[in-house]
Amino acid sequence: MIHFENVGMRYGMGSEVLKDISFNLKPGSLHFLTGPSGAGKTSLLKLMYLAHRPSRGKITMFREDVGAATRSELPRFRRRIGTVFQDFRLLDHLTAVENVALPLWIAGGKGAEIEEHVEELLTWVGLEGRMKARPPTLSGGEKQRVAIARAVIKRPDLLLADEPTGNVDPVIARRIMHLFLELNKLGTTTVIATHDMEVVNRVTADRMHLSDGQLQLFGAGETVPQEEEFEPAEFGSRLLDQNEFGPRRYVADENDREDGV
Amino acid sequence: MTQAVHFLPDEKSHEATRLLPYVMAVMVYLSALALMGSMMLHKGFGEWTETLSNRLTVQITTADPDIRYAQLQEVTKLLRNTPGIEYVRVLNDIEIEKLLEPWLGEGNVTSDLPVPDILDVTVSRSMTVNLDALRGMLSKVSENIHLDDHQQWLGRFLRLMDTVEYTALGILLLVVMATICMVIFGTKAGMAENRETIAVMHHLGAKDGMIARAFQDRFMKYGLKGGIIGLLLAFLTLTSLIFLSRDLASDLVKVPDFPIVQVAILLIIPFFAALIAMMTARMTVLRNLGRMV
Ligand SMILES: Nc1ncnc2c1ncn2[C@@H]1O[C@H](COP(=O)(O)OP(=O)(O)OP(=O)(O)O)[C@@H](O)[C@H]1O
Ligand SMILES: [Mg+2]
Numbered sequence: 001m002i003h004f005e006n007v008g009m010r011y012g013m014g015s016e017v018l019k020d021i022s023f024n025l026k027p028g029s030l031h032f033l034t035g036p037s038g039a040g041k042t043s044l045l046k047l048m049y050l051a052h053r054p055s056r057g058k059i060t061m062f063r064e065d066v067g068a069a070t071r072s073e074l075p076r077f078r079r080r081i082g083t084v085f086q087d088f089r090l091l092d093h094l095t096a097v098e099n100v101a102l103p104l105w106i107a108g109g110k111g112a113e114i115e116e117h118v119e120e121l122l123t124w125v126g127l128e129g130r131m132k133a134r135p136p137t138l139s140g141g142e143k144q145r146v147a148i149a150r151a152v153i154k155r156p157d158l159l160l161a162d163e164p165t166g167n168v169d170p171v172i173a174r175r176i177m178h179l180f181l182e183l184n185k186l187g188t189t190t191v192i193a194t195h196d197m198e199v200v201n202r203v204t205a206d207r208m209h210l211s212d213g214q215l216q217l218f219g220a221g222e223t224v225p226q227e228e229e230f231e232p233a234e235f236g237s238r239l240l241d242q243n244e245f246g247p248r249r250y251v252a253d254e255n256d257r258e259d260g261v
Numbered sequence: 262m263t264q265a266v267h268f269l270p271d272e273k274s275h276e277a278t279r280l281l282p283y284v285m286a287v288m289v290y291l292s293a294l295a296l297m298g299s300m301m302l303h304k305g306f307g308e309w310t311e312t313l314s315n316r317l318t319v320q321i322t323t324a325d326p327d328i329r330y331a332q333l334q335e336v337t338k339l340l341r342n343t344p345g346i347e348y349v350r351v352l353n354d355i356e357i358e359k360l361l362e363p364w365l366g367e368g369n370v371t372s373d374l375p376v377p378d379i380l381d382v383t384v385s386r387s388m389t390v391n392l393d394a395l396r397g398m399l400s401k402v403s404e405n406i407h408l409d410d411h412q413q414w415l416g417r418f419l420r421l422m423d424t425v426e427y428t429a430l431g432i433l434l435l436v437v438m439a440t441i442c443m444v445i446f447g448t449k450a451g452m453a454e455n456r457e458t459i460a461v462m463h464h465l466g467a468k469d470g471m472i473a474r475a476f477q478d479r480f481m482k483y484g485l486k487g488g489i490i491g492l493l494l495a496f497l498t499l500t501s502l503i504f505l506s507r508d509l510a511s512d513l514v515k516v517p518d519f520p521i522v523q524v525a526i527l528l529i530i531p532f533f534a535a536l537i538a539m540m541t542a543r544m545t546v547l548r549n550l551g552r553m554v
Contacts, residue, residue, distance in 0.1 A: 049464060051464060071469075071551070072468070072469070074463075075463075075466045075467065075468045076466075078463070078464060078465065078466035079465075079466035083464060085464075089457070089460075089461050089464070090461075091268065091458055091461060093270040093271065093274070094268070102266075102268065102462075102465055103465045103466065105266045106266060106462070106465050106466050106467045106471065107466065150465075
């Protein structure tokens, strides 16, 4: 499905933010992409959603060499990919419904069924009251859900989500994860970049771990060696929750894991 | 044709290009005036030169009225007997007075003013008259007889007409060029303003053609809107100009009529403006997108 071979990436003339990345994602697989802030998660996703070309190496997607793809061939690839951007990238002048319908319109769809379909999905992510709202009037979590709905509306072959649960409460986060898992069951290859260890620990999935531009892969059962990950959100909430004065590292409890949500 | 997806912000919120229709209106106004002016002059001059081209004027400026009268009789006879001349008419005093009035002022043409006799001669269109021979014969009658075939006049007139028309054409060309530049400018501004929107559209799999379509549709509308406003203003201007000039017209210079057919042709100007705007916007978008990653 996706094959990276010794891929390197840099921004402009800067040093490589991704070094020698090699991996292979099987069709229908589910992966978490983790790593500290600035490790290069978003950058790796950018290569996969074809927003950036690698500075070296070879990327094969959908059995085609995307490095050799011309500009006019890119839309064909992009239409098979659903992306949840870390900064959402919604169109501010369109309503929530229109934003979500956009991938369908672009693919040539029209008519009332689209709207119905979109509204159903938005209802599912808990936005039934905000259909006609425009992004500037939405909260961060609401925007995130619109972005997610837009990414999954076309049931893409590949779903790339960058911090999809970063701005929502745990209940919505579970809902969203459930949605992703359902889609994954239907065959969508899924890569979710996240800092949210709760989500990671809840779900059995392969791990891609980035640190300092290098990638390590772990199977579903393997434990990822904990590094000095600093999670401000976790830090703060645990501190308050437990009324403790010192930070306590959140350690995943093996028994706490569930397969679903 | 690519499907139209309305992904750009509402035109009303479109700061960079919202004034474009009005500039388009000015451009269309200018080109419509240039075109209308030249078409009306063309038609008016055309008719006029047509009437003049088979006319000769003979003037007898002999001061003594009796001798002048005798010469008039002789010249009339001579002209009537010349092959190729169809019709000879002697202008009466009132007609001559009218001709002189624009120069001398009304009521100033008094009977004691020495006024020449004038003959209006119509030449057959199918036969050529040997003007040199005719001139020779007339000068034998008197040195005070002048034959004017208007050729010098007409030649200058035709040159002026050509100049006017080339100028109008030049103005038209300049206006079209300015319009194209303006649309390029506007399209680029619009693209810069919607940079992020375009990037998102690309990520969602939109082709360049779809993005170009949105811009070309918008600029086509601007062109049409501006075109209609500009043309209406041009008609208004022209109508009032004709209305005003009717009062000033003398019998010598006839104000051209409103050439309905030609002016109807001008109705395509707004569509032409829309077409230029559309094509320019499309090419600008495609060229500039091609430079993006
Ligand atoms: N547009 C850019 N131009 C230059 N450098 C960039 C750009 N975007 C990211 N970087 C750099 O590349 C590195 C990787 O950034 P990236 O956004 O991929 O990290 P990340 O793992 O997604 O971080 P986070 O968890 O905070 O989202 C960082 O050092 C960052 O400063
Ligand atoms: Mg990131």
